[in-house]
Amino acid sequence: MDWQSIFAPSIPLLEGFVRGTVTFLVLLVLLRLVGQREAGGLGITDVLLVVLVADAASAGLHGKAESISDGFVVVVTILFWSVAVDAVAYRFPRLAALLKARPRALIENGRLNRRVMLREFMTYEEVLSQLxxxxxxxxxxxxxxxxxxxxxxxxxxxxxxxxxxxxxxxM
Structure with a gap:
């Protein structure tokens, strides 16, 4: 067994960091544009984090990457950006509006907000179902x-x- 090929990075560490960074940030923006309703019971960053970490880790597990270290660098990068985005949103509330989704008023005083329904692609029947x-x-x-x-x-x-x-x- 060649331990060197299993654990030694086959790509530069900076390349793994850049790949993880670009992937995380682009998908974060895309998921923010899609809308809140698609997330189910998880936050957008939760879904993003699970998908990216699973994909990055699978490369090392299934041998698609040249070494385990390649997948590990990407996983660490994704986890870093997840924590960094949450920390920035917490520390700077004005940036939180860009980084984190906010609650949207779907009904006010018994009246439907059609703009929110359109933004989230919700039909009247879906709203009634949720109620x-x-x-x-x-x-x-x-x-x-x-x-x-x-x-x-x-x-x-x-x-x-x-x-x-x-x-x-x-609590």
Whole structure:
């Protein structure tokens, strides 16, 4: 067994870093443009991170790369950018609007926001389906509904009681 060919990088480390960086940043921008609804229960960066790390790691596992180190450099680069994007968004709230998705008002005062529906490619039937999942059959009883950054819909009813908190408690 040739240990040198398994562990020694076959491409320059800088090339692996640049490849991981460009791939992560381009896919982050593309996923931000697609919209929030496509993410399901995960955040966009979560989906991006899982896909990229799995793909980068698979190259080393399946022998597509010349060495395990090649895949490892790309995985470390992707993880670095994932943490860096989150840290920048946390530290600089103005940049967070560009880097992270925000909740979008889907329903306000019982009225549908057609612009958000168009942006997220949601039909009236899909909105009704999401409301039914919250036990709501009539849009008129919805004060506000948001499509959250993770793609899920949150609903605030008009008839929310005085004792019910507007937001869940923070842990």
């Amino acid at each position: 039914r999942l919250h036990g709501i059959e009539d849009i008129a009883v919805v004060d506000r509904a948001y499509i959250e950054p993770n793609g899920l819909i949150s609903v605030i009813r008009v008839d929310r009681g005085e004792n019910e908190p507007a937001e869940p408690p923070v």
